[in-house]
Amino acid sequence: MRRVDLTRSLSAAIAYVLASLPLGAFEIEDRRQYPGTGPDMVRVISTADLDVFEPFLLRLQQEQPEIGIDYYVASSTEVHNAIRSGAAFDIAISSAMDLQFQLANDGYAQLYQSDVTDALPAWARWRDQVFAFTAEPAVAVISRARFEGLERPQTRQELIALLRAHPDIFDASVGTYDIRVSGLGYLFATQEARNSDTFWRLSELMGQQRAALYCCSAQMIDDVASGRLVMAYNVLGSYAVERIARDDRLEILELEDYSTVMLRTAFIPRTATQSEGAALFLDRLLREGLRQTPDAWVLPPLGAADQPESSTYGPIRLGPALLVYLDRLNREAFLSAWSDAMVQ
Amino acid sequence: MSRKSPPSMVWRSIGQRLTLLLALIAAVLAVLSWWMVSSFAREAAERTQDNILVASATTIAEALRSEQGVIRLELPYSAFAMLGAIGEDRVFYRVAADGTVLTGYDDLIPPTLPQSPSDVVVSTLEFRGDPVRMVTVRRTVLAGQQPVPVMVSVAQTRAGVAEIGLGLSRTAGLLSVAFFALAVGLSAFAARSSLQPLNSFAQAVTRRGPSDLRPLRRRVPDELEPLQSSLNRLMERLGQSIRRSEEFIAEAAHRVRTPLATVRAQAELALHTVEKDSEREMLRRVIRAVDESSRSASQLLDHATVSFRADALAQERVDLGELAARVTASLRPTAEMKDISIRLDTAEDALVRGDAILLESALRNVLDNSVKYSPEETEIMVSLTRDEATWRLMVRDYGRGFSGEPLPELTGRFRRGRNVEKIVGSGLGLTIAEEVLQAHAGRLELSTPEDGAGACVALILPAA
Numbered sequence: 001m002r003r004v005d006l007t008r009s010l011s012a013a014i015a016y017v018l019a020s021l022p023l024g025a026f027e028i029e030d031r032r033q034y035p036g037t038g039p040d041m042v043r044v045i046s047t048a049d050l051d052v053f054e055p056f057l058l059r060l061q062q063e064q065p066e067i068g069i070d071y072y073v074a075s076s077t078e079v080h081n082a083i084r085s086g087a088a089f090d091i092a093i094s095s096a097m098d099l100q101f102q103l104a105n106d107g108y109a110q111l112y113q114s115d116v117t118d119a120l121p122a123w124a125r126w127r128d129q130v131f132a133f134t135a136e137p138a139v140a141v142i143s144r145a146r147f148e149g150l151e152r153p154q155t156r157q158e159l160i161a162l163l164r165a166h167p168d169i170f171d172a173s174v175g176t177y178d179i180r181v182s183g184l185g186y187l188f189a190t191q192e193a194r195n196s197d198t199f200w201r202l203s204e205l206m207g208q209q210r211a212a213l214y215c216c217s218a219q220m221i222d223d224v225a226s227g228r229l230v231m232a233y234n235v236l237g238s239y240a241v242e243r244i245a246r247d248d249r250l251e252i253l254e255l256e257d258y259s260t261v262m263l264r265t266a267f268i269p270r271t272a273t274q275s276e277g278a279a280l281f282l283d284r285l286l287r288e289g290l291r292q293t294p295d296a297w298v299l300p301p302l303g304a305a306d307q308p309e310s311s312t313y314g315p316i317r318l319g320p321a322l323l324v325y326l327d328r329l330n331r332e333a334f335l336s337a338w339s340d341a342m343v344q
Numbered sequence: 345m346s347r348k349s350p351p352s353m354v355w356r357s358i359g360q361r362l363t364l365l366l367a368l369i370a371a372v373l374a375v376l377s378w379w380m381v382s383s384f385a386r387e388a389a390e391r392t393q394d395n396i397l398v399a400s401a402t403t404i405a406e407a408l409r410s411e412q413g414v415i416r417l418e419l420p421y422s423a424f425a426m427l428g429a430i431g432e433d434r435v436f437y438r439v440a441a442d443g444t445v446l447t448g449y450d451d452l453i454p455p456t457l458p459q460s461p462s463d464v465v466v467s468t469l470e471f472r473g474d475p476v477r478m479v480t481v482r483r484t485v486l487a488g489q490q491p492v493p494v495m496v497s498v499a500q501t502r503a504g505v506a507e508i509g510l511g512l513s514r515t516a517g518l519l520s521v522a523f524f525a526l527a528v529g530l531s532a533f534a535a536r537s538s539l540q541p542l543n544s545f546a547q548a549v550t551r552r553g554p555s556d557l558r559p560l561r562r563r564v565p566d567e568l569e570p571l572q573s574s575l576n577r578l579m580e581r582l583g584q585s586i587r588r589s590e591e592f593i594a595e596a597a598h599r600v601r602t603p604l605a606t607v608r609a610q611a612e613l614a615l616h617t618v619e620k621d622s623e624r625e626m627l628r629r630v631i632r633a634v635d636e637s638s639r640s641a642s643q644l645l646d647h648a649t650v651s652f653r654a655d656a657l658a659q660e661r662v663d664l665g666e667l668a669a670r671v672t673a674s675l676r677p678t679a680e681m682k683d684i685s686i687r688l689d690t691a692e693d694a695l696v697r698g699d700a701i702l703l704e705s706a707l708r709n710v711l712d713n714s715v716k717y718s719p720e721e722t723e724i725m726v727s728l729t730r731d732e733a734t735w736r737l738m739v740r741d742y743g744r745g746f747s748g749e750p751l752p753e754l755t756g757r758f759r760r761g762r763n764v765e766k767i768v769g770s771g772l773g774l775t776i777a778e779e780v781l782q783a784h785a786g787r788l789e790l791s792t793p794e795d796g797a798g799a800c801v802a803l804i805l806p807a808a
């Protein structure tokens with residue numbers, strides 16, 4: 001935790017909370033303030049955990065000491081709800097690109113253009129409103145210990161065969177997103193279902209083997225590390241890589257047939273009040289997305305999506321097609337099909 | 345209105361005027377074509393968007409089905425993916441059965457509804473702060489026993505269309521500017537080349553000699569034909585009037601000469617009859633005056649002949665040697681009265697082309713001067729030499745010589761030198777000689793010989 005002048009930060013925090021508590025009904029999971037030397041606070045609502053984002057925030061403040069940051073962590077659905085209900089945030093960051101797109105499409109995002117946004121590849125921005133700054137694949141993480149003696153499958157076909165062949169090992173030991181709860185899980189599932197028919201066969205198989213359902217990548221990875229799970233399917237690659245770096249009980253299962261690559265996106269909500277601070281924050285964030293050194297931060301830059309092994313389909317397209325699975329009827333249909341397969 | 349309109353703009357050059365007018369037309373055409381291409385491009389882009397919207401709405405409508413009396417819809421992915429084709433535009437949709445919204449944006453209400461399944465309603469309206477293009481199609485789905493009309497609306501903002509239109513319009517603008525520049529260059533060229541016949545016509549007129557009044561017989565464009573023929577008519581009238589006045593002068597000189605001869609004869613007679621010195625002196629002055637007048641009259645007549653014959657110059661072959669011999673012979677009696685000997689030094693085959701009468705008259709005037717302005721008992725040399733492409737017929741005497749005034753001025757009409765004393769003359773002799781030589785493309789050269797004695801006059805003519 002940073003050491004800050006107590007009285008100053010306290011008075012700033014009180015004044016700030018009194019002056020401009022973001023309005024609207026939404027749940028936050030975490031919140032931390034980073035007062036700058038200036039009076040203004042940029043309010044950020046994000047799905048990224050502080051563990052992941054703090055290095056960036058500190059780097060930003062080192063470069064721009066006057067900028068103060070009020071960082072809220074919320075689930076992708078709650079980020080979406082907060083912006084939709086008109087809460088006054090200056091930056092909205094989410095891994096659920098479909099929800100972000102929908103917000104922009106419905107007019108909740110401001111137009112913003114700068115040298116940095118112009119430098120982004122065309123697929124990483126939409127209408128100068130939504131900007132991607134990471135390209136993160138969904139991966140499968142396995143427990144080295146519990147995978148002992150098993151051959152590593154190369155494709156989903158082989159994974160299905162493996163699951164079939166070893167019900168004893170995999171029963172109740174495979175984890176995946178509960179897509180009814182997790183926006184990101186839903187995005188991964190729908191895109192995968194669109195790309196390959198193996199998705200449904202895999203889901204059915206996981207349902208038969210009483211797969212455990214999770215809200216979040218972090219917990220899934222924790223359970224693989226502890227050995228409670230043999231494999232977590234469709235977790236965020238960036239989180240997994242970061243954990244594996246300091247935990248050798250884990251391993252990423254390289255499935256070569258395809259991978260779903262999600263873009264983490266940010267935009268300036270229409271309700272933003274600190275437009276200067278927001279612009280500064282966004283430009284700095286997008287520069288992270290354009291950086292040449294992928295290892296400098298846990299969240300991989302956009303350039304990672306261009307590497308051949310990461311995806312046969314390229315990242316999920318930022319476009320109107322994202323609205324399809326958000327449609328109420330489609331969502332109902334998809335969830336019921338998924339539930340039929342999964343929850344047996 | 346009492347105010348006069350300002351004087352109409354005077355153009356210094358037809359070429360400029362033509363270029364400017366053509367450039368103006370080109371500018372109007374360029375702007376017009378730019379406008380047309382721009383609006384076509386915008387229309388085409390709009391139509392493309394409409395087609396995509398119709399395709400999208402139709403794809404959604406096709407996905408409608410009914411299951412146990414309930415209308416179901418699974419939005420096809422392609423219906424939305426295709427909407428990304430035009431540009432980055434916001435997309436809205438709404439599916440409503442019988443007035444109840446199945447899915448989509450509740451507030452996206454089509455202004456009119458299609459009446460039949462083949463009907464497509466396309467409209468432009470304002471939605472959530474942006475103008476959108478909306479397409480609504482209709483499909484009837486059986487819900488249980490009941491056919492239910494389902495309206496599928498898909499709307500999209502128009503930023504992409506505007507951008508495509510703008511890009512094409514900019515390209516068209518650049519093309520129009522290039523077209524305009526090209527047209528200006530071409531119009532300048534066209535103006536210059538269409539004025540070319542006029543210029544060459546003007547040059548042909550300018551190149552003519554001062555007394556050349558022959559009609560122009562050029563092949564000119566139809567537009568210049570009236571100018572050429574009226575110019576020819578003008579020259580013809582001018583020629584006629586010059587000829588008339590020359591005829592008049594000749595006639596007048598002729599009419600004056602005859603009575604003058606009578607007056608001289610009478611005065612001569614009277615001179616022999618009167619005794620008083622004073623009266624004799626008076627009569628001598630009369631005779632002198634009559635001589636001067638008659639000399640003037642005959643020189644005027646000669647001059648008129650020269651002008652007349654020079655107009656339609658004969659092109660006979662003239663041997664200058666023979667001509668010199670003839671003229672010398674005719675003047676010898678006069679010379680002998682003053683004991684002047686004329687030496688003739690001719691060459692063989694000194695041929696030139698021209699009018700023998702005129703050339704004779706020229707030489708006679710020159711030789712006449714030498715006889716007139718030389719004292720008694722002197723010599724006159726007439727020599728003929730070849731000088732590359734010209735013949736030089738030279739008359740040299742040992743008389744008083746030219747009297748210091750600028751030599752070219754002596755050929756002026758009625759111009760006499762200061763050295764003439766009492767010698768009778770009209771001042772037309774050298775004028776006649778020079779005009780004859782000019783009509784023959786030759787020239788008259790006056791000079792004072794190097795030894796300073798006498799005068800030297802050369803008639804220079806191109807050899808035949």
Ligand SMILES: Nc1ncnc2c1ncn2[C@@H]1O[C@H](COP(=O)(O)OP(=O)(O)OP(=O)(O)O)[C@@H](O)[C@H]1O
Nearest residue numbers: 713714717745746760761769770771772773774799
């Ligand atoms: N051979 C000459 N020697 C000296 N002076 C001459 C000679 N020839 C011409 N001149 C001068 O040139 C002048 C012009 O000569 P031009 O023959 O034209 O006139 P003119 O002899 O006086 O008159 P006319 O018309 O009767 O010949 C003369 O008046 C005379 O002064």
Ligand SMILES: [Mg+2]
Nearest residue numbers: 713769773774
């Ligand atoms: Mg003379």
